[in-house]
Amino acid sequence: MTPDLDNADETIVQTPRAVDRREMLDRLVKLGAASLAVALACGSSLAPIARAAAAGATSQKYRYGMVVDTKRCVGCKSCMVACKAENKTPPGVSYTVVVENGFGERPGDRPLFLTKPCFHCQEPACTKVCPVGATYKRKQDGIVVIDYDRCIGCRYCIVACPYQARYFDFGENYPATSDKTAYAGIPSPEYGQFRTREDGQSPIGNVRKCTFCLHLQDSEGKYDKAAGRWPACAKTCTGKAIHFGDFNDPQSEVSLLLAARQPVRLKEELGTEPNVYYLL
Amino acid sequence: MSEKVLKTAFWTAGIILILAGAWAWYDRWANSDQHTNYTSLVPWGLWVAVYIYFIGLSAGAFLVSSLVYVFQIKRFESIGRLALFTAVVTLLMALLSISADLGHTFRAWHVLVYPNFTSPMAWMIWLYTAYFILVVLELWFVLRHDLVVGAKAQGARATLYRILVFGSKDESEATDASDRQIVRILATIGVPLAIMFHGGVGSLFGAISSRPGWHGGLFPILFLVSALASGGALLVVASAVFQDGLRKHRETVLALGTLVLGLLLLDVLFQVSEALVGFYGNEPDKIENLKLIYSGPYWGVFWFWQIGVGTLIPLALLALPSRKDARMVAVASALIAVGFLAVRLNIVIPGLASEQVKGISAAFNSDRVTTDYVPSAMEWLFSAGIVGIGLVLFGIGEWFLPKHHDSSSEEVSNVNA
Structure with a gap:
């Protein structure tokens, strides 16, 4: 577990979860009323106006993201293991994966590894399609989250995501969970909700994804690398390939890296504007 | 005689399929999604395909009914009610399939209380909810007069009729006239509604830019054409089974056959256009999708099932002189419906x-x-159970609704009078 968990716990309990949801509902109601009026008035040009209304109501304080230096990645996959340990994801669900030669075959025999969490896009294709608004981009920090209690499990977001960053929880368990060992009693800290796995209960039957370990944020929404409150993959990366931080802060490590090197993002042509950049 | 054989076969198939599906139904509710074979990379499988298949049949059947109730084309009068009833039953079958597909089925109501206006899926659901209400209302107004008349008899069926018409005994010509007026208005609203909701199903796929196999403006239109072709074909089969249509409504069946032939050719045109433009464009992801369909692990589903069973044989039967044989038209239609x-x-x-x-x-x-991804046995059986339920619903409808064959042609000519 994380070295500073006790400390983290306190902050987790007061994560602005409830406020979030209330605000979200409020926003949805407003958005709904606005859209309905627009729909009645002119019918067709609904989506852009609805988005403009939503955009007007948001002001993003942080823009969290990653810069992954592929030259430093050795393909050890400890980010995947760390993520599993942190989020207690079931079999078949891995919030980050390490893909070999994700940019296609390359000359020579040196593979290019790509660690691929959710990109928390600026224009997410996934949130747009959710029929119930269960997955959305948080206005305070741009993290794309899923409200497990609202999600109906239709998996449309998995279909829409161009990066295959989303996984469905089929309800399968590792033996340690299904045999009801002590491990089964340890909840997942995800979203600060501390759920244990119960048959038929969320997140089983939901879509799941990387949250940039937002349960490790303090009440201000800040991470603290020195205190260990840092996304598990970035914290554990053996080659220090995964750099995490706030792109809104021009002095952050990630901002400086973007300025110094030539970054690339996957599938720019789709206009999703990922917040995870790769350095080749 | 042949009608009796068809009906026996029909009921037997329905009951066997329901029994086969019963285990899968139990398993789905007891073990949620554990025995399905879809994955996080292929998150939609057989149940979604079955869903869009049935919902297409519903939209297609309903649009064919508009030939009677909106466009007043006499040749199709005898299948008007059957088409409406088919639209209701196939929509129910589609909803059963998609309800099983949801990870949290009992949260489906969230779509109504937490609306997301940028979701094609949400729009599709709202539109087919409206469509469902409209079709049921329209069917009720179409049948109302016959239900009132039938309610005068004795027995279980008459009691049911009395409940359905809320005890009304109104057989007056004035009420019948207003019924016809209401049916025409509902049917007229229904046409754009059905086009929007099924176009919405197509948009749900076509709007997704990350899936080059789907993305494009042709997709919603392709969905509508396929819906009309398969819905029309299903109506021929239903007419053969329930109305003795091959003998009594031969002209209608032959006319429907021609209509289905035209729609099928249009569908082929669209598919060929997709393929040619796709291959010529040489975009790797699009090519990969086309190759997956034509020569990937599912090549048999395309070449044998879709092209052989669903396209070439029916095209031949509907275009060659066999098009004048109602039985051959029915065979071709059954192949299209399955294909x-x-x-x-x-x-x-x-x-x-x-x-x-x-x-x-x-x-x-x-x-x-x-x-x-290959559907698991549980997925197949579940879908088989839905088909069984659909067949039995048809059978029940045939038992308790005012008969299509003896009164309907007369009834509908009244509508036109």
Whole structure:
């Protein structure tokens, strides 16, 4: 577990979860009323106006993201293991994966590894399609989250995501969970909700994804690398390939890296504007 | 005679299929999604294909009914009610399939209370909810007069009729006239509604730019054409089974056959256009999708089921002189009705079964992170159970609704009078 968990716990309990949801509902109601009026008035040009209304109501304080230096990645996959340990994801669900030669075959025999969490896009294709608004981009920090209690499990977001960053929880368990060992009693800290796995209960039957370990944020929404409150993959990366931080802060490590090197993002042509950049 | 054989076969099939599906139904509710074979990379499978198949049949059947209730084309009068009833039953079947597909079925109501206006799926659901209400109302007004008349008799059926008409005994010509007026208005509203909701189903796929196999403006239109072709074909089969249509409504069946032939050719034109433009454009992801359909692991579903059973044989039967034989038209229609499930499968599965990020299925060793998808036995049986339920619903409808064959042609000519 994380070295500073006790400390983290306190902050987790007061994560602005409830406020979030209330605000979200409020926003949805407003958005709904606005859209309905627009729909009645002119019918067709609904989506852009609805988005403009939503955009007007948001002001993003942080823009969290990653810069992954592929030259430093050795393909050890400890980010995947760390993520599993942190989020207690079931079999078949891995919030980050390490893909070999994700940019296609390359000359020579040196593979290019790509660690691929959710990109928390600026224009997410996934949130747009959710029929119930269960997955959305948080206005305070741009993290794309899923409200497990609202999600109906239709998996449309998995279909829409161009990066295959989303996984469905089929309800399968590792033996340690299904045999009801002590491990089964340890909840997942995800979203600060501390759920244990119960048959038929969320997140089983939901879509799941990387949250940039937002349960490790303090009440201000800040991470603290020195205190260990840092996304598990970035914290554990053996080659220090995964750099995490706030792109809104021009002095952050990630901002400086973007300025110094030539970054690339996957599938720019789709206009999703990922917040995870790769350095080749 | 042959009608009796068809009906016995029909009831037997319905009951066997329901029994076969019963285990799968139990398993789905007891073990949620554990015994399904879809994955996080191919997140939609057989149940979604079955869903768009049935919902297409519903939209198609309803649009054919508009030939009677909106466009007043006399030749199709005798299948008007049957078409409406088919639209209701197939929509119910579609909803059963998609309800099983949801990870949290009992949260389906969230779509109504937490609306997201940018979601094509949400729009589709709202539109077919409206459509469902409209079709049921329209069917009620179409049948109302006959229900009132039937309610005067004795027995269970008459009691049911009395409940359905809320005890009304109104047989007056004035009320009948207002019924006809209401039916015409409902049917007229229904046409754009059905086009929007099924176009919405197509948009749900076509709008997704990350899936090059689907993305494009042709897709919603293609959905509508396939819906009309398969819905029209299903009506021929239903008429043969329930109305003794091959003898009593031969002209209608032959006319429907011609209509279906035209729609099927239009569908082929669209598919060929997709393929030619796709291959010529040489975009790797689009090519990969087309190759998956034509020569991937599902090539048999395309060449034998969709092209052979669903397209070439029916085209031949409907275009050659056999088009004047009602039985051959019925056979061709049955083949189309069955073959179009393959059309739906070939949209859903190859559209998803490729890596969006190269190497992702090798990155993570799991049966749930793979592009290999073949429906599990549970998925097949579940869908079979839905077909069984649909057949039995048809049978029940035939038993308790005012008969299509003896009164309907007379009834509908009244509508036109």
